[in-house]
Amino acid sequence: MRFRIKELGPGVLVAAAFIGPGTVTTATLTGAGFGYTLLWAMLFSVISTIILQEMSARLGVITGMGVGDALRSKTKNKALKGFTFALVILAIVIGNAAYEAGNLTGAVLGFGSPKSFYGINPLIIVIGAVTFVLLFIGKYKLIERFLVLLVAIMAVVFFVSAILVQPDLSKIISGLFIPVIPENATFMVLGLIGTTVVPYNLFLHASSAKQKWKNKEELKFARWDTIISVSLGGIITMCIMITSAVAFGGSSVTIESFADLSQQLHPILGSWSSDFIAFGFLAAGFSSSITAPLAAAYATSEILGWKSSFKSWKFRIVWGFVLLTGIVFSSLGFRPTSVILLAQVANGLILPVIAIYLLWIVNDKTIMGNYVNSKFINILGFIVILITLMLGVKGINSALGLF
Known part of the structure; x- marks a missing residue:
């Protein structure tokens, strides 16, 4: 087991990616409004994520290709290829640039509003600068270890919070294993799944897995990494839901700011509650x-x-664009609403598209050899794709208000 812990890495990147400020907010609102009843949705999200991310990691380890490489080689029709490429760039690059502002803003959410320079929050600049240095240095193992540290901080903060509030274990068990959708909870269920099953993580996982593991015999470590890391991420999210359920009593309340959350937790966690939870938000936004x-x-x-290398200037230009856009938007307090709406539509389309492509690729023996999906995994994969289609419709509808 000690060796397996050393092998953790790409899966942790996935967990670090999906536990952002948006996930913390969604989990908080879910626990506050519906108590323990939607824990099963998070359990389903974890299982779905493990299924898709295992396929992605297996692709990277067995073929040495990322999801983007496989899409480019597998798609022969020019019109379909052009549509797919445009969708990927729109959803992943433009979308992540818009969402990056939320990541940086969420990271400093619990630390108040320090004295600003010309209206710019210096903490955002500091976090942006550290992120830039880590990515520019380009040491994969350094980035991996730093994110492991941040996920560990989140695990400690939210797990300890969940224990301190003394939740009802019987209600936790029933919430996990008895699916119930209360009135007006459907969008929250989809929201929990949508913040966990993230399309860009499929690209991130395959690309990082092919860097860490170089031969087929190491596939077992990639699978352990995926199962442990994604499960840990799911547990962290559940702990947030549980803490919020106890703090807010499972009643419909208005949570408009970090202060609202910390004030409600103050009677339970004491005078240090604000700082404690602030570090959880910092780790979530930073990761x-x-x-x-x-x-x-x-x-x-x-x-x-292109060459997907940390030393490649094209590679650096893309991540630099996403990071710089996020720093500018978050520093100026500007919310790029139209860009976010466009990104939501693109992400709503790309999630089922990439999931279908991935299932298609990992069933191709010319690419995967003897490591194609089993029938059981294919059945689970099709179920997950149906859910991602629902998520896609929901995401497009929330952005455009079609129905």
Whole structure:
């Protein structure tokens, strides 16, 4: 087991990516509004994510290709290839640039508003600068270890919080294993799944897995890494839901700011509650602010046939664009609404598209050899794709208000 812990890495990047400020907010609102009843949706999300991410990691380890490489080689029709490429760049690059502002803003959410310079929050600049240095140095193992540290901080913060609030274990068990959708909870269920099953993580996982593991015999470590890391990420999210359920009593309340959350937790966690939870938000925002530019660089480089190397200037330009855009938007307090709406539509389309492509690729014996999907995994994969289609419709509808 000690050796397997040393093998953790690419899966942790995935966990670090999906536990961002958006996930923390969604989990908090879910626990506050519906108590323990939607824990099963998070359990389903974890299982779905493990299924898709295992396929992605297996692709990287067995073939040495990323998802973008496989899409480029597998898609022969020019019109379909052009549509796919445009969708990937729009959703992953432009979308992540817009969302990066939220990652950076969320990272400093719990630390108040320090004295600003010409209206710019210096903490955002500091986090942006550290992110830039980590990515520019380009040491994969350094980035991997730093994100492992951030995920560990999140695990400690939110797990300890969940224990301190003394939740009802019987309600946790029933919430996990008895699927119930209360009135007006459907969008929350889809929201929990949507913040966990993230399209850009499929690109990130395959690309990082092919760097860490170089031969087929190491596939077992990639699978352990995926199962342990994604499960840990799911547990962290569940701990947030549980803490919020106890703190807010499972009633419909209004949570408009970090202060609202910390005030409600104050009677339970004491005078240190604000600082404690602030570090959880910092780790969540910081980790996502690193993985979003990195995933965008991998996806773009692979889909366009560039060299996906940390030393490549094309690779650096992509992650630099995403990071700089996020720093500017978050520093100025500007919310690029139209860009985010466009990104939501593109992500709503790309999630099922990439999931279908991935299932197609990992069933191709000319690419995967004897490591194609089993029938059981294919059945689970089709179920997950149906869910991603629902997520896609929901995401497009929330952006455009079609129905």
